[in-house]
Amino acid sequence: MKRKVYVQGTRPDIRVPFAEVELSGGNPPVRLYDTSGPLNDPPAGLPAMRAPWIAERGCPENQPRTQLHYARRGIVTPEMEFVAIREGVDAALVRDEIAAGRAILPNNVNHPESEPMIIGSRFLVKVNANIGTSAVTSGVEEEVAKLTWATKWGADTVMDLSTGKHIHATREAIIRNSPVPIGTVPLYQALEKVDGDPVKLSWEVYRDTIVEQAEQGVDYMTVHAGVLLRYVPMTAERVTGIVSRGGSIMAAWCLAHHEENFLYTNFAELCAIFARYDVSFSLGDGLRPGSIADANDQAQLAELRTLGELTRIAWDHDVQVMIEGPGHVPMHKIKENVDLQREWCHEAPFYTLGPLTTDVAPAYDHITSAIGAAMIAMYGTAMLCYVTPKEHLGLPDRDDVKAGVIAYKIAAHAADLAKGHPGAQEWDDALSKARFEFRWEDQFNLAMDPDTARSYHDETLPAAPAKTA
Amino acid sequence: MKRKVYVQGTRPDIRVPFAEVELSGGNPPVRLYDTSGPLNDPPAGLPAMRAPWIAERGCPENQPRTQLHYARRGIVTPEMEFVAIREGVDAALVRDEIAAGRAILPNNVNHPESEPMIIGSRFLVKVNANIGTSAVTSGVEEEVAKLTWATKWGADTVMDLSTGKHIHATREAIIRNSPVPIGTVPLYQALEKVDGDPVKLSWEVYRDTIVEQAEQGVDYMTVHAGVLLRYVPMTAERVTGIVSRGGSIMAAWCLAHHEENFLYTNFAELCAIFARYDVSFSLGDGLRPGSIADANDQAQLAELRTLGELTRIAWDHDVQVMIEGPGHVPMHKIKENVDLQREWCHEAPFYTLGPLTTDVAPAYDHITSAIGAAMIAMYGTAMLCYVTPKEHLGLPDRDDVKAGVIAYKIAAHAADLAKGHPGAQEWDDALSKARFEFRWEDQFNLAMDPDTARSYHDETLPAAPAKTA
Numbered sequence: 040m041k042r043k044v045y046v047q048g049t050r051p052d053i054r055v056p057f058a059e060v061e062l063s064g065g066n067p068p069v070r071l072y073d074t075s076g077p078l079n080d081p082p083a084g085l086p087a088m089r090a091p092w093i094a095e096r097g098c099p100e101n102q103p104r105t106q107l108h109y110a111r112r113g114i115v116t117p118e119m120e121f122v123a124i125r126e127g128v129d130a131a132l133v134r135d136e137i138a139a140g141r142a143i144l145p146n147n148v149n150h151p152e153s154e155p156m157i158i159g160s161r162f163l164v165k166v167n168a169n170i171g172t173s174a175v176t177s178g179v180e181e182e183v184a185k186l187t188w189a190t191k192w193g194a195d196t197v198m199d200l201s202t203g204k205h206i207h208a209t210r211e212a213i214i215r216n217s218p219v220p221i222g223t224v225p226l227y228q229a230l231e232k233v234d235g236d237p238v239k240l241s242w243e244v245y246r247d248t249i250v251e252q253a254e255q256g257v258d259y260m261t262v263h264a265g266v267l268l269r270y271v272p273m274t275a276e277r278v279t280g281i282v283s284r285g286g287s288i289m290a291a292w293c294l295a296h297h298e299e300n301f302l303y304t305n306f307a308e309l310c311a312i313f314a315r316y317d318v319s320f321s322l323g324d325g326l327r328p329g330s331i332a333d334a335n336d337q338a339q340l341a342e343l344r345t346l347g348e349l350t351r352i353a354w355d356h357d358v359q360v361m362i363e364g365p366g367h368v369p370m371h372k373i374k375e376n377v378d379l380q381r382e383w384c385h386e387a388p389f390y391t392l393g394p395l396t397t398d399v400a401p402a403y404d405h406i407t408s409a410i411g412a413a414m415i416a417m418y419g420t421a422m423l424c425y426v427t428p429k430e431h432l433g434l435p436d437r438d439d440v441k442a443g444v445i446a447y448k449i450a451a452h453a454a455d456l457a458k459g460h461p462g463a464q465e466w467d468d469a470l471s472k473a474r475f476e477f478r479w480e481d482q483f484n485l486a487m488d489p490d491t492a493r494s495y496h497d498e499t500l501p502a503a504p505a506k507t508a
Numbered sequence: 509m510k511r512k513v514y515v516q517g518t519r520p521d522i523r524v525p526f527a528e529v530e531l532s533g534g535n536p537p538v539r540l541y542d543t544s545g546p547l548n549d550p551p552a553g554l555p556a557m558r559a560p561w562i563a564e565r566g567c568p569e570n571q572p573r574t575q576l577h578y579a580r581r582g583i584v585t586p587e588m589e590f591v592a593i594r595e596g597v598d599a600a601l602v603r604d605e606i607a608a609g610r611a612i613l614p615n616n617v618n619h620p621e622s623e624p625m626i627i628g629s630r631f632l633v634k635v636n637a638n639i640g641t642s643a644v645t646s647g648v649e650e651e652v653a654k655l656t657w658a659t660k661w662g663a664d665t666v667m668d669l670s671t672g673k674h675i676h677a678t679r680e681a682i683i684r685n686s687p688v689p690i691g692t693v694p695l696y697q698a699l700e701k702v703d704g705d706p707v708k709l710s711w712e713v714y715r716d717t718i719v720e721q722a723e724q725g726v727d728y729m730t731v732h733a734g735v736l737l738r739y740v741p742m743t744a745e746r747v748t749g750i751v752s753r754g755g756s757i758m759a760a761w762c763l764a765h766h767e768e769n770f771l772y773t774n775f776a777e778l779c780a781i782f783a784r785y786d787v788s789f790s791l792g793d794g795l796r797p798g799s800i801a802d803a804n805d806q807a808q809l810a811e812l813r814t815l816g817e818l819t820r821i822a823w824d825h826d827v828q829v830m831i832e833g834p835g836h837v838p839m840h841k842i843k844e845n846v847d848l849q850r851e852w853c854h855e856a857p858f859y860t861l862g863p864l865t866t867d868v869a870p871a872y873d874h875i876t877s878a879i880g881a882a883m884i885a886m887y888g889t890a891m892l893c894y895v896t897p898k899e900h901l902g903l904p905d906r907d908d909v910k911a912g913v914i915a916y917k918i919a920a921h922a923a924d925l926a927k928g929h930p931g932a933q934e935w936d937d938a939l940s941k942a943r944f945e946f947r948w949e950d951q952f953n954l955a956m957d958p959d960t961a962r963s964y965h966d967e968t969l970p971a972a973p974a975k976t977a
Contacts, residue, residue, distance in 0.1 A: 278937055279943065371925075401961040417840065487869040
């Protein structure tokens with residue numbers, strides 16, 4: 040049987056959830072990391088668990104309120120303690136890794152419903168799931184259901200990539216019901232405000248959008264500030280040009296105005312806003328490769344160097360930063376991505392989309408990319424953005440969200456094992472022991488997806504199976 | 509549009525099939541490796557394409573008739589030329605790699621219906637699919653349909669692991685309808701002959717079974733000759749003991765008789781039989797790890813050294829050899845498997861089952877293992893035995909066979925890219941160019957699974973999609 044249990048910290052309102060699996064045959068229970076949250080019926084909204092912690096810090100207006108700010112001052116916040124219990128590590132490690140910029144704890148002060156989590160190479164590898172309405176599909180309730188569904192299967196953060204109408208209302212419903220940090224790409228909403236014409240974008244429109252989203256409680260934002268005017272021509276000879284939507288929007292703006300990217304030129308002001316809410320940067324890789332042919336090319340690496348430069352500026356403002364990475368990369372070029380990112384971006388956490396290790400299997404890109412994701416995480420990537428079977432083909436539905444999350448939880452856990460994360464192998468050992476002893480119910484309950492494991496078994500072997508060994 | 513084309517060799521009866529994809533917009537067609545065979549309606553039987561080649565060699569009875577025998581004498585057989593055209597390499601390379609034992613061309617002289625293919629680290633990574641009846645399910649026609657289905661999706665060889673009744677008839681139907689080499693584990697049939705009691709097994713029963721299967725045309729056989737009596741106790745402290753069915757049968761026999769494995773003690777006679785038919789050895793890893801905890805342990809590695817010893821003996825008889833490998837291995841221990849196998853087994857081709865990189869996701873082991881398979885193939889494994897979503901849970905149906913083959917074709921192709929196999933990236937480049945230019949039909953036709961790619965696209969975006977870049 041699987042049930043939710045809570046471990047209390049040094050104060051009664053630090054209650055860290057785990058999924059505890061009870062086992063038969065005198066075997067000790069196994070506690071698993073749990074992202075599912077209180078599982079309220081949406082859209083009722085979740086309790087504001089962190090509200091007292093934020094209030095107690097009594098930070099004056101316009102001062103940094105970031106976890107990085109506190110960590111650098113040697114303070115272990117309740118959020119850090121929560122994370123330490125969750126990860127099974129010392130709170131001092133959490134604080135020190137945040138202080139060094141090697142990890143982030145993305146928690147907007149206006150998203151008190153969130154359960155703290157950490158993104159950094161010394162911690163469990165995390166998985167992000169993308170959801171969001173488009174001009175043609177989805178309603179608010181459907182997206183909140185996808186959010187709950189994604190966290191049920193283990194998504195550690197969720198990005199709301201909504202476009203079309205009702206962006207604000209959709210995001211509000213998602214944040215109020217999310218036990219995990221929420222990320223966005225504010226450029227998408229800014230573009231809606233100028234009728235979808237990149238040329239009409241301006242710093243002012245973008246800044247107002249950032250403030251609007253920060254007020255709502257967005258925990259991290261993808262900002263394509265590294266797409267510099269002089270890098271755009273580097274993509275001309277590519278097989279797949281610029282495939283990042285944000286990257287292509289900013290490239291179009293730069294070329295139309297023949298000016299430097301306004302996100303780059305106004306980056307310090309951006310940092311000041313982010314610091315007030317504790318919004319973390321996810322510095323976007325607008326020039327990421329969109330095919331095997333374009334991997335690790337000049338455009339991609341030029342932008343990566345600029346992201347390293349911006350990381351320093353954000354840190355000067357006490358703002359937390361992670362760096363986005365590709366995309367499409369053949370296996371033999373994956374490690375170079377991590378090595379260069381670590382060096383050029385001063386060990387800020389890496390957050391990669393896959394990468395896909397081949398381009399030839401549309402409809403199976405959760406698999407082509409789980410291979411690359413597992414490898415890049417083994418080399419040190421801290422969070423993996425999932426890819427669903429619908430990548431390149433259409434918008435993911437509920438089944439696709441689950442398929443993507445599970446493929447990526449597999450990749451993340453395989454990397455945790457390879458990195459020797461303390462405690463990671465206990466899960467495998469418990470399941471394998473159950474398997475060898477034919478404790479089927481224990482095996483199902485320990486499985487990443489108990490429902491499917493049970494149904495596959497019952498489908499062909501409804502009776503007690505023959506022992507084959 | 510995708511159609512089958514043939515490239516003729518130096519003689520008119522060498523006709524090598526390819527799947528040619530015609531593209532729009534003036535783009536040149538792309539030719540893909542094709543395993544689907546003539547696609548006859550089973551069980552009519554396929555034409556005996558190789559019959560003249562075998563007859564022409566006019567080999568006297570009881571003499572070696574193996575591709576290794578000819579390669580060592582500097583002869584390029586029609587089979588080797590066929591393979592060279594298929595792989596886009598020089599026929600001399602094919603011959604030399606076979607002669608050196610670094611590659612095998614598994615083609616029993618009694619399976620003239622097969623289209624030659626090669627297994628070796630200098631060539632395209634290959635995929636095996638397991639099928640077969642069990643005591644409780646499947647009929648002959650169903651298994652032949654699975655064979656045809658597996659090769660349609662790209663299986664390079666198929667293993668018939670049938671148990672229960674009708675083993676001989678099932679295998680006959682499979683071989684006569686198979687355009688790809690067929691492998692078996694003869695121990696399963698030998699065990700049926702002694703009423704399922706391992707203790708009653710004998711060299712004589714096994715030998716007769718081998719001859720029966722070789723006469724039918726089995727191209728390679730898994731032989732668990734490395735499970736030595738003294739290795740069995742090494743598995744006592746494992747989390748998952750012995751998980752290989754063949755391994756556990758031979759271990760039971762050794763312990764019951766307290767004698768050395770009869771496959772080991774009679775190995776030279778086995779070789780003499782294999783040489784007459786050109787059956788290749790797949791030296792089985794009966795002590796492979798069945799869990800992350802047991803990976804790369806003493807039992808596994810002790811057996812691997814013995815497989816290297818047996819490889820030399822087989823080569824002395826002009827018999828072709830490949831070596832089976834694990835199983836369950838965390839990512840950081842994968843490379844060691846390839847390095848030790850290459851050293852201890854004198855560069856004989858490696859043929860691995862996955863490996864699974866974590867134990868915690870039953871129902872998704874095609875994914876947990878595709879990660880390991882891609883990596884181990886990048887390091888030099890020549891053929892990958894697929895794992896289906898039903899692994900550990902039940903018997904694979906048609907959908908599972910397809911899911912397993914596709915996941916493994918992805919792993920194999922990702923490795924071909926990483927190894928820089930000549931021509932491998934052309935496929936990716938053609939598909940990515942089609943994607944970037946919104947040539948949807950070209951993208952679908954180039955996809956590994958055009959049907960699913962097309963249906964996913966049409967499901968959410970029935971109208972012409974908006975260009976996002």
